[in-house]
Amino acid sequence: MGTAEFDLISRIRARIGARGDVVLGIGDDAALLAVPTGMQLVVTADTLNAGVHFPHATTAADIGWKSLAVNLSDLAAMGAVPTWCTLSLSLPQAEETWVDQFLDGFLQLAEPHGIALVGGDTTRGPLSISVTAMGLVEAGTALRRDGARIGDDIWVTGTLGDAAMALHGVLEGAEASASSRLRLDRPSPRVAAGRRLSGLANACIDLSDGLLADLAHVCERSGMGAEVDLPALPASAELQQLDAAARWPLQACGGDDYELCFSAPPTHRELILQAMDFAGVDATRIGRIVPGQGVRALDGGGAEWHPARSGYQHFR
Ligand code: ADP
Ligand code: MG
Numbered sequence: 001m002g003t004a005e006f007d008l009i010s011r012i013r014a015r016i017g018a019r020g021d022v023v024l025g026i027g028d029d030a031a032l033l034a035v036p037t038g039m040q041l042v043v044t045a046d047t048l049n050a051g052v053h054f055p056h057a058t059t060a061a062d063i064g065w066k067s068l069a070v071n072l073s074d075l076a077a078m079g080a081v082p083t084w085c086t087l088s089l090s091l092p093q094a095e096e097t098w099v100d101q102f103l104d105g106f107l108q109l110a111e112p113h114g115i116a117l118v119g120g121d122t123t124r125g126p127l128s129i130s131v132t133a134m135g136l137v138e139a140g141t142a143l144r145r146d147g148a149r150i151g152d153d154i155w156v157t158g159t160l161g162d163a164a165m166a167l168h169g170v171l172e173g174a175e176a177s178a179s180s181r182l183r184l185d186r187p188s189p190r191v192a193a194g195r196r197l198s199g200l201a202n203a204c205i206d207l208s209d210g211l212l213a214d215l216a217h218v219c220e221r222s223g224m225g226a227e228v229d230l231p232a233l234p235a236s237a238e239l240q241q242l243d244a245a246a247r248w249p250l251q252a253c254g255g256d257d258y259e260l261c262f263s264a265p266p267t268h269r270e271l272i273l274q275a276m277d278f279a280g281v282d283a284t285r286i287g288r289i290v291p292g293q294g295v296r297a298l299d300g301g302g303a304e305w306h307p308a309r310s311g312y313q314h315f316r
Contacts, residue, residue: 004094005122011096012087012117015103019116021083031118033084035136042135042142044074050127054185055170060098062185063129064105069187070208071133072113073258076194077206079143080135082113087120088130102129113191143197143204143262148222152202152263152289155272157190157281159236160211161247164254177238187258193283194260196275201262210253212307215261216295225292228252231300234284244299252297253307263289 013026023032035041048067050056058066068085075082087106091098110117115133162183169176176184190206197204203222207214212228219226230244233251242250264272269285276283287298297305 005124008089008091008094008096008099008122011099012103012120015107016117022116022118025116025118026120031084031086033118033134038139039136040139040142042075042078042080042137043132044071044078045130045132046070046074047128047130055167058185059105060101061105061108064102064107065109065186066105067129067131068106068109068115068133069189069258071131072109072115072189072191073187073206073208075133075135076189076191077143077204077260078135078137079141079194079198079204080137081195082115082133082135082191084118084134085110085115086132087117088132089120089122090125090128090130091122092124092127094124113189137198141198143194143201145203145205145218145221147201148203148218148224148226148263148289149265150224150289150291151265153266153269153285154215154226154228154261154263154287154289155201155283155285156207156211156234156259156261157193157276157283158188158257158259159234159239159282160207160252160257160259161233161239161250161254162236163187163256163258164210164250165239167254167256168250179236180238184256187256189258190260190279190281192279193276193281196279197260197262197264197272200268200272200275201264204260204262207257207259207261209255211257211261212252212295212297218261218263219289219293219295222289223293225290226287226295227290228287228295228297230297230305232284232286234282234286248297248305249307
């Protein structure tokens, strides 16, 4: 690794403060972290590649935000409190302004969530950002995909389909609205909601590849089936302008929502609405867990609806 890369690491290190739970941070061969007794460490990693996970024209600050947001969303889905992260940067050239702006976006999200950058790697190569995020849960309380029970309500936070609409706009060369573009570039990971759901939800997943595709993972891991009522899917004011034929594919199959989808017994409805109110996010009931396997999406008349494709998949 050349001097330029060491300069970049120094720039990164200069912006990171000290913290009691980081015994040793950026600058040694590895970080030393203090895991409190009685807590379990939750670890997740996600990579963003230029042109695959974000359009080439995305700003450095937006890439910084999103690379952390997608990882915080995974921690949220586990009900974890974010604590530490590492950042592996592959950069075509050692550009200081790019790294500064990347960190602006990254730290803008890291600071309010109390997650500390404790290490990483900096190399030359095609633009690619890999973040590993760590969080803590009280032992045995993590939200998981495998706990859904027959009769559970299925819920989602926020609204669905806005990021997919923006991405569709970008790919078609059309101008996306500012609000949908924000949903694509600056997703808000539902960390507070995930925290409040532990003890209430039986199963939880974050929506990155599209509702039907992600809910299918919950069904598979839980050994259950699911029914989703398409007219119940929460839509932003902008998506409400579209007719069902245009809206449902975005909401049910579009990726990049970074909302939480969870199942919980009907007896918890009031508690869940209160909990989500405290977390500052809307929650909507969209279906139910049923015996069997797989996800069935139902139109207003209760007939099964089949999307053209059910979620974003790589290598296809
Ligand atoms: P090594 O050769 O031992 O892997 P490096 O020179 O790659 O060490 O890294 C030196 C220190 O800087 C390490 O503590 C590493 O975790 C940290 N570091 C490197 N790149 C980054 C980065 N992009 N973000 C945060 N810390 C980084
Ligand atoms: Mg290294």
